[in-house]
Amino acid sequence: MPTVDIDPDELRELTGHEDKGDDDLIDDLFGLGLEFEGRTEDGEFELEFAPDRLDRLSVEGVARSLRYHYGDARGVHVPSPNSAEWTIEVDESVPDERPYVTGAVIRDVNLDEDALDSLIQLQEKLHATMGRKRAKGAIGIHDLTMLKGGAATDGGNPTIRYVGVEPNEDRFVPLDSDEEMTPAEVLENHQTGEKYADLVSGYDRYPAIYDDIGLFSFPPVINGRRTEVSTDSRDLFVEMTGTDQWTIDKMLNIVCYALSARGATLEDVRVEYPGGESGNADSEGSRTQSAGREIVRPDLSTKTKTVSHDRIETILGIDLDPEEVIDLAERSGLEAERDETETGDLVYDVTIPPYRVDVLHPLDVIDDLGRAYGFNDLEPTYPDVGTVGGRHERSRLERAARTQLVGLGFEDMLNFHMTNEAENYERLGLEPGSDAYGAGEPATIKEAYSEDYTILRTWVTPSLLKILERNTHRSYPQHLSEIGFRAALDDGENTGVGESRHVGAVLANHDAGYEDAKARLQALARNFDVDLETPPTEHPSFISGRTAAVVIDGEDVGVIGEVHPKVLVEYDLEVPVAAFEFDLEALQ
Amino acid sequence: MQLPAQQVAVVEAASADEAQSVDALAAATDLPPETVTGAVFELEEEGLVAVEERVDETVTSTDEGAAYAAEGLPEVRLYEAALEAGADSDPVQMGRVIGASGLEGPQVDIALSNYARKGYGVIDSGEITADPDADPSADAEANALEVLSDAGEAAVDDVAVDDATADQLERRGLLERTESTIREVTLTERAVTELMAGIETAETVGQVTPELLTSGDWEDVEFAEYNVEADAEQFEGGKVHILRQMSERVKDVLVGMGFQEMDGPHADADFWINDCLFMPQDHPARTHWDRFALEQPSHIDELPEDLVERVERAHREGIGEDSEGYHSPWDEDFARALALRGHTTSLSTRYLSGEEIGKIEPPARFFSVEKAYRNDTLDATHLLEFYQIEGWVMAEDLSVRDLMGTFEEFYAQFGIEDIQFKPHYNPYTEPSFELFGTHPTTGELIEIGNSGIFREEMLEPLGVDCDVMAWGLALERLAMLTTGAEDIRDLHGTLADLEFLRNAEVTY
Structure with missing residues (x-):
């Protein structure tokens, strides 16, 4: 199970319960x-x-849940972002594999060490979970003051551009480096680049984000050093790219809520997708939907789910x-309003806050x-x-x-x-796919x-x-048996695998012989009232002349014999072994 | 009649007229006295001899007493020396008299302490006097010692020693009294009759033989005794594997609770293993490293088309008006890929869909105790293959309380009480719970399973329109708990140690 590190002092500060002891907090959590799994070194x-x-996934979110739990907060709270100044312009050259982008501007954030650590952890945990290790969604956070977007468009609004570039088309200085590199060089020579190279290995063009100065981010791999966020940063530009608009929008909401909880002001960003006639449109059905669209992000709209009172009670x-239901909802950070269906059944219209991704x-x-009631x-x-x-x-039958x-x-x-093949065939002198009993293709x-x-x-x-x-x-004798699953290729099966149970038995003792095995096989056949015959046969694992086919009710279903000395020696055995194996179904 | 050899010897040595002691019979038969005693008791039970018991007291002089019988009692020797020194008229210095008496060591004290008691004279301030009238030849103790040393060991009544003197001598450690039980044996009339008719010696036999039984000789033979306490050689009979025993027990419990058993493929399409469970295709558990995908064959031939369509729609759009589905890719080719099932819930999806035994109508309970495969590191608590106990209940309007009650009932059968329910997340159930129980011996709180109510997004495409609650648990975990095994590898697989399996306690 994944873990998240939370500073208890920060948690006390953000919940406003400065006097909570650690043990109480652990119980509440x-x-x-x-x-609670333990403590970190810090x-x-x-x-x-x-x-x-x-x-x-961050102290801000945990604090929010605790405040609902304590009853300090109730219902749904949605921050109101200021209207958009910045635009993300999506170019037609963006790789088909990663067409989506979203973003938000965050103003007046107070990033002390703790807040910055928490933001970095949140980014990492979101990458690991919802972002599917950055494949589905990747987050880039930039110092806004380092971006220059003023002159890019005629309308005067600052703009950054999401584009696709040739692997060696342009250069930038990535994080944790002093050198200018092309995206291709980053994948080869930069530690982070190597780690995430697989994500873009199939791409013809690499995703890149530009401002007026030039290339500053290479999602989903690494950001440029120019826009690196530090404790001195006051205004941030958050962008996310990915394979699904909903996913990155939700990741953005979680980040916006976390920063808003620290007193920052949110500001909308406009995202302009290229026109519908582009050649990219056929890659995904949903891609077509975004074509030519202009959207405003973050999307902090709430959702409503209609929940039946009867269903709540039966589950x-x-x-x-109804008052209790409404109260339980508020304590869960939701808002429930009574309603009726056309047939007069009691239902609730429940408002789901924008940061919830699991409803x-x-x-x-x-x-x-x-959970609010207490299961x-x-x-x-x-x-x-x-x-x-x-x-x-x-x-x-098996029993x-x-x-x-x-x-x-x-x-x-x-x-x-x-x-493995050595154990299953080679050590017994068996040729895979041969006619010998047990030698089917695996x-x-x-x-x-x-x-x-x-x-x-x-x-x-x-x-x-x-x-x-x-x-x-x-000690001997060692008389062992197993009624066990086995499988081999079988074209006749829907899965292509023929699965069945075999009855296997070995008798190992200083005087074990064919008769001992046959006597027991006969007893089994008698008990299940089936007709047993054992015509001589050859099998590479058994001694020639002391081997027979197990024929039950006329069907050749197995083998019985004395195990060949070459096999005994292979298994370091110094006693003779008699054995039989046949299909369990033959006893049916 | 026939009797064992020892009894025959005793009967022949004994007499009807004269009682004989066991010792006498032992001497006459040349058998050890304990053998004779055993034979006498058995004969008494048969009514062939009468036994009289009495307790005899014998007295003997001790070594010290015997020595005094020869040399004279120390006090007598002191008196004789005193007379010699003329102490009968005037007191004499003690030292001189003792020197003359030849008494040494502890004998001096013995002499002094008995001298005055017996009236031989007075000892005062280091001087000794002798009573001229005293008569050592009339000393009862000395005389008794003389008699005893002549008689050797003798019955109290045969010795002319009065009780008071004997007591005195016993106190002085000069005489020993011993009690012993004497059994005296006489033949009964029946024995005499039998003797006249003739008594034969019976043989002892080691083995019951067909001849013995058919001839009727078994009635007269004596069976040689065995050492019935000795350990026999170790015997290894067949035994059902300890984990199988556990699985049988679980199956019995579930059948008793009204569950029917499911069966189905181990190698199956991801569609049945995961897609039908409403597991998004980009879920981390569906990546290569957690599962055993098959190389050959790689894909299932056929899936029910309309079901695939419904499952895909549930993944993409959800179920019902207020449902969203996943914002994840869905690809039929991925669904058709074969893998070894990571959980036996693939059986549940096959059964729930109607694919296995036709449409199942509520109420219904189904289970399986079958193998699942997970790519994990093999160690003391993890196996690549393990048995999963899978169970589900289908009925109208099931609640989480029903789920809790079912588990409490199930786990109580294995001694696991006080089940706790920790709210949990599974992609295919809601609400979901991890189950915790108290270890029956250590009292620890341990995770014992995962459970929940199947989501509508999972059930509706399968054609189920009522509630289904389900749970899963590793059989090995239950076995480790109830058997105390510490290494799961002892329980399962080719690393097995026969000795462990042979010695494993039977579970029931």
């Missing part, structure tokens, strides 16, 4: 679903957060007065109400619903066969389904994490031999 709280409430399992459905409002205050009830239980036929095997003296094993794992686990096992005997190999220091 747990009530919000922010679990004594900050390390809090675990669920990735839905991304508005709580929470309690009766509530997709009226159900999410009910969850908020439940643990609800009395559990056993649902008064009668149903008939039962096991799946496969599972019943019956396992019970018989145990009765025959086998120790029941349980092995991994994933293995389902393979893509870009396997470990070379030990690259395929699904095609049979279970190798797993049992491996257990024998690991337990040569334990």
